[in-house]
Amino acid sequence: MKRQSDFVSRAKALRSEAEHRLKNAAPVADEALSADDAQRLVHELRVHQIELEMQNESLREALAEVEAGQRFVDLYEFAPVAYFSLAADSEIRLANLAGARLLDYDRMSLQRPRLDTYVADQDLPAFNAILTQALASDALQSGEIRLHRRPGEPFVTVRIDALADRKTQVCNLALSDITENKRLEQLARQADHYRQAMLDNIPCLVWLKDEESRFLAVNTAFAQAFAWPSPEALLGKSDFDIAPPEVAEGYRADDRWVLENSRRKYLEERLQVAGQERWFEVSKSPVAMDGRIVGTAGFARDITRQREMTERLRDSEAFNIAIINSLTAQVVVLDEKGLIVTANEAWERFVGENYGVDLAKYEQGLHYCSACASAVGQPCKRPECGVWKAIEDVLLGYRSSVTMDYCSDLFGKTYWFRMNVDALPAPRRGAVVVHEDITALKLAVDQQKAAKAQAEQADQAKSRFLAAASHDLRQPLFAMSLYVGMLKKKLAPADATLANNLTSCVSSLNELLTDLLDISKLDAGVVQAxxxxxxxxxxxxxxxxxxxxxxxxxxxxxxxxxxxxxxxxxxxxxxxxxxxxxxxxxxxxxxxxxxxxxxxxxxxxxxxxxxxxxxxxxxxxxxxxxxxxxxxxxxxxxxxxxxxxxxxxxxxxxxxxxxxxxxxxxxxxxxxxLPLGRASEVEAREKGKPRPLRIALAEDNVAVLDAMCCALEDLGHEVVGAETGKALLQQLGDKAPDVVISDYRLDDGETGFDVIEAVRAVFGETLPAMLLTGDTDPKLMRSMADRGVVVQHKPVEIEALQACIDALTERRGGGLNDWVLRD
Missing domain, CATH: 3.30.565.10 (Histidine kinase-like ATPase, C-terminal domain)
Incomplete structure (x- = not known):
């Protein structure tokens, strides 16, 4: 509008100037005009007036277009979005101020840069595709690319919208800087990942719901439990999408209760997980935001194993109680003060029969001595018997267990009891006291002692008889053999067979007597080894x-x-x-x-x-x-x-x-x-020192290791000792030992067999090996024998150890294989 008013004012000014010039012009003589000329003149003036009006209209339209174009230029130039006009080769034909700032280039420069030189190498294919497709069609082409102003600077991420101008054969681009948006999106994704990772690291099922019980977040364990591919797939879903309607309705009811009462709710539920029924301990809590309850959060911990163990413990407890009650011995458990905690039925029956039913019924919480205080002559009333003193020693920790026999007089009859007291395992304090009636056993032992005394007397008499028989019977046999010898000389040759038979009978009789005497001595126990x-x-x-x-x-x-x-x-x-x-x-x-x-x-x-x-x-x-x-x-x-x-x-x-x-x-x-022994000093001097060997020794007890190394080195051996198999292999290096010896139980769960296997793996499966152990388990013996490993039981004398080493090394050389019979 401003430009139109300027145009009107300028037109008035021009008319005023024209009138002024007309006045100052030289006068023109008036000529008489004919009617025709005047008519034509009027016509021309009217036509000229119309032309002037048309020109004025054109000028006004042109001015309006110029004003509109100026407004477009202003919008284009100062727009916050970067605009470019590109040639087919991406040469920048035109760019607004935002575009120049985006690329940091001078628009007044005679050089026209190409936009693809600013595009990241990885995004060039995408940029070229957008430009090509835009020039080939009238459709708008969009995408995202990264630009860099100069090398070393960070990339700028932009959204590109491209549209071709068919008349000028250029492609107009609008570039929007979305770098900050991308950064915020990345941060949002990272936050989502961190939240999901946090949820996934919680060792139970976790979920978050809104007020309508729609899932806002769940962890992976929850999704897997209900057979959903991912936590994201459950977002926006409800309980009716993961459970049968009747079950889902129960979940919804729990959620409503939590929302209405603003309180946490605990419950145990049985859920179908991966086709199996599992028990879960569930906790549902209200979620508040700005003082308003906006949803619920839930945690479910699998307690199936815990319930099974609890049931097993109950069954085990019932089983143990049944076993204890089946014992005829009286069993009572005391706390650290000597108060009765529990007792088996045999104890209660014994107390009830001897001291009163009421005392047996209300015995828990009573002191041990109170249970038998009413019985005259009970151990706790006789200081010399030491029963309570023995129990007290265990309760105070002076001893871990006590076994003693004592007698007690009940209603005029003497009974013998054997008491075993054992401390309860830590951290509990107290003791288990077991009383067993051994009166019959005591009588049987006394009878056995008497029978043994009689047997010993009989054995002594038998020994005296055997001594006499050995002398008295051998004399006539010796004489008989002499007489047979004399007869053989006097008999005719035809009777030689009879003489030989007689000699054979005497020899058999002599052998029989010797065997009879030997077997009798062994039966009588008079032979001392x-x-x-x-x-x-x-x-x-x-x-x-x-x-x-x-x-x-x-x-x-x-x-x-x-x-x-x-x-x-x-x-x-x-x-x-x-x-x-x-x-x-x-x-x-x-x-x-x-x-x-x-x-x-x-x-x-x-x-x-x-x-x-x-x-x-x-x-x-x-x-x-x-x-x-x-x-x-x-x-x-x-x-x-x-x-x-x-x-x-x-x-x-x-x-x-x-x-x-x-x-x-x-x-x-x-x-x-063969019980291996120790060679005598004379034998040692005669045989000399054993053949020196390279011995690999593994022993985790440093003192024992040092002692064995010294003893074996004194015998002339080279000993490579270590506390573990790994250290032993390192010390052995590439030089093979002649034999490997190891303690069976080493530190950190390592065994001697592990050491032997490791050494054999390096130096050969036939390497002689020996285990030293105090373990007498037959399974261990058979296992080592099957693996070709000799076992020696501790303690072992060095001479016996040397003998076993000699036998092992001889066997490896083939000395024993010459005579072993094969099945």
């Missing part, structure tokens, strides 16, 4: 030399594997055991031979006698150790039938273990466990 150390080789040398002629007469080969082991037992009884086994093997073997030698089995050393004889049926193995029991007929029955019975009794007397394995028609094996 004299245990000492002796070399096994000497004993075997003598036995082989004694029995070799008899084996040769039958065409059998009798041999043994030499051994350097030292045995600790009674040499006489042990020689009799081995001698009887060799004699028995020769008697029942017709072809092949007999082998005697040591072998390792189940971590122990055994002396075994192998034969290739007739074998023993499996159902007869137990019978062969009975007195006067023999297998077979004919010449084999020439013996007394007491040889193996003597072996069994001697083995039992020495505390040894014997194993028998036999197959009919294949042969038999009798094996005796």
């Amino acid at each position: 004299e245990v000492r150390n002796f070399p096994l080789a000497e004993l075997l040398d003598k036995l082989i030399s004694i029995h070799a002629p008899e084996a040769a007469l039958k065409g059998l080969r009798l041999r043994y594997v030499p051994s350097r082991l030292t045995v600790r037992t009674d040499p006489v009884l042990f020689r009799r055991i081995v001698g009887n086994l060799i004699a028995n093997a020769i008697r029942y073997t017709e072809q092949g031979g007999i082998v005697v030698g040591c072998r390792y089995r189940q971590g122990k050393v055994w002396l075994a006698v192998y034969d290739s004889g007739i074998g023993i049926p499996e159902d007869s193995i137990g019978k062969i150790f009975e007195e006067f029991s023999q297998l077979g007929t004919g010449e084999r029955n020439r013996g007394s039938g007491l040889g193996l019975a003597i072996v069994a009794k001697a083995v039992a007397l020495l505390g040894l273990t014997m194993r028998v394995d036999s197959r009919v028609g294949k042969g038999s094996v009798f094996a005796i466990e």
